[in-house]
Amino acid sequence: MKFPRKSIKLGLTTALVSLGLSTAAMAQDYDWPRLLVIGTPGTSSGSFASTNGWGPTLQKETGTTVRIVPEDSEPMRYKRLTDREDIAISSLSASEMAIQTEGVGGYASAKPMPQRILWHHNDTPWGFVVAGDSDLQTLGDIAKGGVRVTSGVFSPAIVTAITKALPAFVGLTPEEAEEKITFVPASSYGENCRSVVEGKSDVAYCSPISSVLSEMEGAPGGIRWLAMDPENKEGWNGYLNYRPMTIPTKISLGVKTAQGVDSMTSNFVYAVSETADVDFAYNMAKWLHQSHDAYKGSHALAARMSVDLFREYLDSNPIPVHEGTVKYLREIGQWTDEDDAWNNAAVEQMDQWIAARQAGMKEAMEQGVQINFENEAFLEIMAKHTAGLMVFRSRL
Incomplete structure (x- = not known):
């Protein structure tokens, strides 16, 4: 199942009104997916609670059915976002996103796939x-x-x-x-x-x-x-x-x-797969910004999702931002040519890590070496392919 797509158009304005949607949502002129699945850490986490805070507002204003899925296993949530694609958005720490890309620890044997930041979630x-x-x-x-x-x-x-x-x-x-x-x-x-x-x-x-x-x-x-x-x-x-x-x-x-x-x-972000639809990312970013006043009181961490805090975070962030989000931020004057420079460099850096790890896995398979993060022979092959690559690091 691929996200996010919508197979049925909601139709005329009168139909939208009958669903109880706001005029702000109607003005967006975007076909929201019928189902939007968002993955977060477990039910005891602030990420789960705060996403459940703003999810109902998104559902009310757009008509999409929002489902919040608690997934305590970071590797599994990563797989569900990038490989299985049965969640559309994932809440995780930016540092976790970095080590997922670099294949650190248990991620060494995970399928290397690129991600992008959709929006800032919270800061600890x-x-x-x-x-x-x-x-x-x-x-x-x-x-x-x-x-x-x-x-x-x-x-x-x-x-x-x-x-x-x-x-x-x-x-x-x-x-x-x-x-x-x-x-x-x-x-x-x-x-x-x-x-x-x-x-x-x-x-x-x-x-x-x-x-x-x-x-x-x-x-x-x-x-x-x-x-x-x-x-x-x-x-x-x-x-x-x-x-x-x-x-x-x-x-x-x-x-x-x-x-x-x-x-x-230490910052948490909402991430999407690199392949996420540009229009979806654009409209999610637009909604998260324009409806912030409507949902910021739903949870203390939801208040940290303002565009001002996102903009402040971007001044140090080393992880690539999705082009749909970039498009929206540029439209409202929150993205500059200087941002393009570091973001393009971040995209290239992530691509280098993904390509190097894919090459390492290919070599391991060709040599009959078990792809397992506890297998020293496999780790040696991966280290050879990733040697010299810069780790993701905050920009001062």
Whole structure:
């Protein structure tokens, strides 16, 4: 089943009115698909909840039947979008989209297929938090040594951020970090964050939208956040060497102590297959923008889907945007010739990864090597074909 297409035209304006569609939807003059399937992470995720927030509005205004499908398995959602094509849109983190393209980990044996960004979904801010009475005033103070930093061993991504990316930001090599920083293990996210108000650590890596941070703000002495200077290009380049899809940002979401602090964000996007119809992508982008006021109150994360936040995200985004979305953004003055330059480069970069991985799989099949991400012989072939390719990395 291919998406998105529509086999039956809705017909005259009177018929549209009888279906209860808005005049704004009628003015779009577009035949929406009869069924629009959107894949998200599981039912407990903000992505699922927020998509269920705006989906009914889209259905009401356009007449398309919107079905939100929770699919916890990222590889399966990727396959359903690009290969099986039984979902039209997928909600995922931009970093996940990058590693899907690059064939990292379990994706090494997944069928390489290109994707495009349709729209910005939400942004999750992250930062480095300390107790309110901490002697640490800047991140640079960590480089002086004698500092305890919590390492959330429950999450490989957090371990990388703490033991490699943070030291690089403050000018320390991993070896120097081992000498100057005491890494305090934490077995859960809550333990990780609370460590600074419980006196077990000096610095923790947390998201200010987490409920535990509200609790920590009320602790004796409160909490503070250490800013990541956006002008520190050397520090940011070092950080991105280990966390390449992080986006520098000024925090505008979450607990009060974090508001206005220069830090970083991890962004979720809505993705479509590279082959998605241009008119569909154009009209989805148009609806997501023009109807934002109608659905932004349906969920806190839906409020992060404004064109202004999308435009801000595009200033750092390294992933290609679908040409239908580009067409609409250019039409409303939110896309420039400079955007064409980086987007064309991103398309070429993705094409290079897809072609290299396809060639690697072809060689593996010809040699009778099992295509499996746990097969070292297969991984060696893939590494040979992808050698020298640049990983996707936020643009500073």
